[in-house]
Amino acid sequence: MKESEQFRKGIALFNAREYFEAHEVWEELWLVEPEPEKTFLQGLIQVAAACHHNSRGNASGTQSLLAAGLAKLRSFPDDHRGIALAKLRTDAEEWAAAPGVADDPGAGRPPRIRLSARASPKKKRGG
Secondary structure, eight states: OOOOHHHHHHHHHHHHTTTHHHHHOOOOOOOOHTTTTHHHHHHHHHHHHHHHHHTTTOOHHHHHHHHHHHHHHHSSSSSTTTHHHHHHHHHHHHHHHHHTTTOTSSSOOOOOOOTTTTOOOOOOOOO
């Protein structure tokens, strides 16, 4: 599987709320990726792990991994590697701050990864 296909597979798994599987897919890339992409992938992996911990009711794991992942992702542009990273950061921060998220795995809506405008397919004009 090509690296870009594997990266997109991780996004699809994350958006399907299969966080552990997304983490595993991205970790394979992380192991061989040079910096700064290694740090970017680690940030995504930590956000996925935070969501996984939340689904299992582990509030402290959720909060600590989300904070670590977001700290890494803040050093990258708002649109990076085809994803709307600013939107992901904002959504994840809002999700973490929502009442009950730290204590109830069913509370709030976990963040999703959206494609950046540059990565989205172009619409045909005129009809």
